[in-house]
Each structure stands twice: as C-alpha cells, then as structure tokens.
Amino acid sequence: MQNRDSVSDGEQAVTGLAGKVEGAAPSLTPVHAASSGSTKAAQPDVDVLTGTLGYALKRAQVRSYEMFFSVVGADAISPGRMTALSLIGMEPGVTQSALAERLAISRAAMVKVIDALESRGFIERRAAEGDRRSYALNLTPEGHQELNVLTHQIRAYEERLAANLSSDERAQLIALLEKVGL
Structure with missing residues (x-):
C-alpha cells in the first residue's frame, strides 16, 4: 500500500504568509511579574x-487537503501532483x-x-523535439x-469544499484568490 504523497515533495505549501504585520509582531520574550518577581513562560501573541x-x-x-484525501482516499496522489x-x-x-x-x-x-x-507509471518523459535538453511529458495509459x-x-x-458557499460567493472567492496571485 502506497502512502499519499507529501507536501514537501515538490509542492509549495502556503506557509509563512502571515509573517509580519505592520506595527505588530509576536512577542516571545518572557513576561516578568512585577509584584512577585517570578517569571512566567513566554506565550506567543x-x-x-x-x-x-x-x-x-x-x-x-x-x-482543503483534509477534504481532498477524505474524498479521494489516503493513498491518492497529492493535490499538487494531481494538478x-x-x-x-x-x-x-x-x-x-x-x-513548473x-x-x-x-x-x-x-x-x-x-x-x-x-x-x-502515470507519465513518461522523452527528449523534446528540437531541444534534447528538455523533456516532453505525456500521460501513459495508466495516467489517463x-x-x-x-x-x-x-x-x-x-x-464538498464549496458546500457553504453560494455560486456567487464561490465565483467571488476564486476571483479574489486569482487577484492576489494564488
């Protein structure tokens, strides 16, 4: 039984985007109690x-990934590889x-x-016509x-993913995501 493909194997996950917000950053420095002199464990903001x-x-x-694998199965290829x-x-x-x-x-x-x-066994690569440095990709019968x-x-x-959205909201969400370049 094959394991589902991991995000780290060639997919770009949406990470670190929350990063810096102007004028705010999580504080990880210890908080000192003024009255008792004790130090409390630092809690991120x-x-x-x-x-x-x-x-x-x-x-x-x-x-989205949780829903994807619940529908296609745990052994399915990842959403990025499916794309x-x-x-x-x-x-x-x-x-x-x-x-790429x-x-x-x-x-x-x-x-x-x-x-x-x-x-x-889903694809095959062959030297591209006219440029042997590049590979042309094609689906195999198994890939089809x-x-x-x-x-x-x-x-x-x-x-399932859009179950809580009206058709107008779904279209608007797609348009907004495309607008921010995702």
Missing part, C-alpha cells in the same frame, strides 16, 4: 494572526520547465513531482485512467 490573509489561507489549505497530471493531460508534450512555470514551483521541485508521477478516476472524485471534492 497569536492575535497577530487573527484576520491576516496568510493565516486564513494556510488554515483553508490544511482543511500536474491534469495539466500534462491537457497539454501533451508540455516541457518540465513550462509545467504553470504550477509556480521551482524546476528542482518539478523534478520531484515528475519523478513521483513517473515512478507510479488515473486522471479519469480523479476527475470524477475531484468533482465530489469541489462540491
């Missing part, structure tokens, strides 16, 4: 995260570098994604079959 876009995106991403598989299916012969650009990940991270998809199964599961996942 988590309120700095409340209402920040980065924190909201990270929480949404975590919940790569889908893009390769939509554009047979796409190069690794073009795919579309996914907004580094070329090194792209190699890990491609290696994982290739090891599962996996993508077909995933496509049906993703529809169920999307319905």
Whole structure:
C-alpha cells in the first residue's frame, strides 16, 4: 500500500504568509511579574494572526487537503501532483520547465513531482523535439485512467469544499484568490 504523497515533495505549501504585520509582531520574550518577581513562560501573541490573509489561507489549505484525501482516499496522489497530471493531460508534450512555470514551483521541485508521477507509471518523459535538453511529458495509459478516476472524485471534492458557499460567493472567492496571485 502506497502512502499519499507529501507536501514537501515538490509542492509549495502556503506557509509563512502571515509573517509580519505592520506595527505588530509576536512577542516571545518572557513576561516578568512585577509584584512577585517570578517569571512566567513566554506565550506567543497569536492575535497577530487573527484576520491576516496568510493565516486564513494556510488554515483553508490544511482543511482543503483534509477534504481532498477524505474524498479521494489516503493513498491518492497529492493535490499538487494531481494538478500536474491534469495539466500534462491537457497539454501533451508540455516541457518540465513550462509545467513548473504553470504550477509556480521551482524546476528542482518539478523534478520531484515528475519523478513521483513517473515512478507510479502515470507519465513518461522523452527528449523534446528540437531541444534534447528538455523533456516532453505525456500521460501513459495508466495516467489517463488515473486522471479519469480523479476527475470524477475531484468533482465530489469541489462540491464538498464549496458546500457553504453560494455560486456567487464561490465565483467571488476564486476571483479574489486569482487577484492576489494564488
């Protein structure tokens, strides 16, 4: 039984975006009690995260991944690899570098994604015509079959993910996320 693919293997997770908020930063210095002279353990100021876009995106991403794997199964490929598989299916012969650009990940991270998809028999890479330094990516018959199964599961996942949104709210959320470049 194969384990689901991890985020660290070539996917760019939404992390660290909550980072710095102008004029505020979590305080990790010890708090000294004035009256007793005792020192209390430092507690981070988590309120700095409340209402920040980065924190909201990270929480949404975590919940989204939980929903994804609850629908497609724990042994499924990760959402990022599923996206790569889908893009390769939509554009047979796409190069690794073009795919990395579309996914907004580094070329090194792209190699890990491609290696994982290739090891599962979903894609094949061949030297690109006219440029032997580049690889053209194509789905194998197994890749087409996996993508077909995933496509049906993703529809169920999307319905579940947007269950609390009206169709207008869903469209607005997508537009706003595209506006901030995600």
